[in-house]
Amino acid sequence: MHESMVVPAFSNLPGAARLKGDFDVARLEADLQTLRHESWSRQRSYSSDGVTTVAEVDWRILPLRNAGGNAERTDPGGPGLVDFEFTHWVAEAPYLREILESIPAQLRTVRLMALGPGASSWVHYDNKYGMAWGIVRMHIPITTYPDAKLFIEGELHQWQPGSFWFGDFTRMHQVENTGSETRVHLVIDAFPSRELLEWFPAEFREPKVLDEILFGRAVQPLTEAELAGYQVEFDLPESFADWEEEDGAFLKHQRRLTASVAPVDGQLLLSLDGEPTFVLVHHGDGEFRFAGWTDERTVQLPPAGAEQVVLRTRRGSQVRELTVKARRG
Numbered sequence: 486m487h488e489s490m491v492v493p494a495f496s497n498l499p500g501a502a503r504l505k506g507d508f509d510v511a512r513l514e515a516d517l518q519t520l521r522h523e524s525w526s527r528q529r530s531y532s533s534d535g536v537t538t539v540a541e542v543d544w545r546i547l548p549l550r551n552a553g554g555n556a557e558r559t560d561p562g563g564p565g566l567v568d569f570e571f572t573h574w575v576a577e578a579p580y581l582r583e584i585l586e587s588i589p590a591q592l593r594t595v596r597l598m599a600l601g602p603g604a605s606s607w608v609h610y611d612n613k614y615g616m617a618w619g620i621v622r623m624h625i626p627i628t629t630y631p632d633a634k635l636f637i638e639g640e641l642h643q644w645q646p647g648s649f650w651f652g653d654f655t656r657m658h659q660v661e662n663t664g665s666e667t668r669v670h671l672v673i674d675a676f677p678s679r680e681l682l683e684w685f686p687a688e689f690r691e692p693k694v695l696d697e698i699l700f701g702r703a704v705q706p707l708t709e710a711e712l713a714g715y716q717v718e719f720d721l722p723e724s725f726a727d728w729e730e731e732d733g734a735f736l737k738h739q740r741r742l743t744a745s746v747a748p749v750d751g752q753l754l755l756s757l758d759g760e761p762t763f764v765l766v767h768h769g770d771g772e773f774r775f776a777g778w779t780d781e782r783t784v785q786l787p788p789a790g791a792e793q794v795v796l797r798t799r800r801g802s803q804v805r806e807l808t809v810k811a812r813r814g
Contacts, residue, residue, distance in 0.1 A: 490610055490655040492617045492801060494697040498688060500637035501652045504623065505684040508584060510647040513627045516578035517597070517669060520547055523574065525599060531563040533727040543601030544660075549575050549585070549671075550595040552777045561614070561674060562594045564728050564775035564782075566754075566764050569593050581671060584625070589680035591701045592673065593620065600633060600668045605661035608636075612729055615655035616677050617801040619699035619779030624650045625671040632664025644670075651685065676701025676779065697801030699780055702768040712748035715771065715786045718812040719744050719794045725807075726757060728778060732798065733805050746786060755784070772797075787811050 525545035530537045546559035554570030562569065569592065575582050585595060614620050626644045635642040637658045644650050652658070662668055675681065677698050682690050707715075721744040725735040742757045746765065753765040753773065765773035765784065772785040785795040796807045 490612065490615060491653065492615075492697055494693050494801065495615075495617070495653065498653070498694065500640060500656050500658075501642055501650055502686050502689065504649040504651055506649045508625060508647045508649065509580070510627075512580040513625070513647060513671075516580050517627050519577050520574060520597065523547060525597075526557065526559050528598070529558070529560040531560040533563075533729045535563075535565065542604040542606065544604055544606070545599045545601065547574055547597040547599075548572050548594070549578065549581065549597065550592055552594070559596065561596075561611075562777050564763055564778040566761060566776060568764070568766060568776040584671075585673070588673065588675060589683075590621070590675040590678040591703075592675050594674045596672050597627075598670050598672050600660055600662045602662055602665050602667065605663075606659050608657055608659045610657050611654040613655075613781060614674070615653060616698045617655075618781045619676055619701060619799075621675050621677045621681065622652055622654055623673045623675070624652060625673070626650075627669045627671060628666070629668045629670075630662075630664050630666045633660075633662045633666075633668035635660050649684075699799055699801055702780060705767045705769045707753075707767050709748065709751065712751070712753055714789045715753060716747050716813070717786055717794065718746070719809045721757065721796070721809070722807065725782065725796055725798075726762065728775075728782060732800055732803075735796065735798065736805060736807055746784075 525547045528540040528544040528546050548556060548558055550569055550571045551558050552562040552565060552569060553567035554572050556572045556574060585592060614622060624644060626646050626648060629646060637652060638656050677700050679700065720741040722735040723740045723742055724730040745756050746753055754761055755763040755765055764776035766776050767773050771788060772783050774780050774783050780799055782798045787793055792811050794809050794811050798805045
């Protein structure tokens with residue numbers, strides 16, 4: 486296991502940073518009180534196998550935005566058949582929604598995360614959940630207590646209600662609550678944007694840092710006729726379908742899957758060996774990310790008459806590419 490996934494350009498940055506803005510604690514608590522009566526489910530993980538393990542400790546989630554707007558999903562999301570939407574819980578939390586709408590970035594997953602008494606996580610890092618892979622994670626504490634603690638690379642953090650924080654969770658970290666009260670944070674995952682970086686300390690905007698941030702790109706909708714033009718088949722290295730693969734693993738010799746792309750219900754569906762696997766989200770020039778994920782990996786499909794598909798992975802400024810032959814029916 487890696488000690489962390491921190492890229493060199495970020496190694497001299499702090500593991501956490503306070504962001505611009507303070508929020509009204511009374512209004513935060515009022516929204517939380519409204520939602521407390523709802524059923525909060527245990528945190529789940531997301532891996533290349535999809536939604537997986539349930540937290541064994543008292544770590545409960547109420548999702549405000551996630552993959553598909555599914556009020557039952559507590560995981561942070563990942564590549565699949567649905568992109569991000571708000572859940573119906575947002576309608577009951579007007580101040581939280583106001584905060585979310587003020588953030589100058591495309592939102593991914595937003596969750597209320599409650600760490601119960603006696604709960605403690607293992608020391609771990611979050612694979613590819615960092616700005617070099619196109620994800621920035623931010624926290625707004627709502628309720629907290631002296632016995633609720635976060636450690637990032639061994640450094641103690643106890644963020645106070647109403648403050649706004651960035652945490653680099655590609656570093657080794659752990660949470661624990663040895664007290665008798667529940668700690669609740671609003672945890673926001675977003676695609677990094679240059680506007681959002683203005684809310685960060687100046688050191689996060691140094692050129693060498695900005696060069697290694699994978700900024701989010703706007704979605705570029707396609708007409709039905711344009712979607713039909715991208716109907717194609719090609720051979721895909723098996724590991725390219727696994728977002729957890731080591732950087733560049735898809736370039737190695739390996740088994741190939743038959744990838745077929747076709748328009749379905751107004752969007753492009755990528756199937757692998759006949760199994761629907763990813764919805765493709767267009768970012769321009771025929772380049773698509775997987776729904777639920779970032780530009781960390783994309784598929785550039787050829788326009789009608791062209792014969793090549795380009796597979797790309799990114800980590801900051803580092804881009805890896807593989808060109809494969811396109812087949813049309």
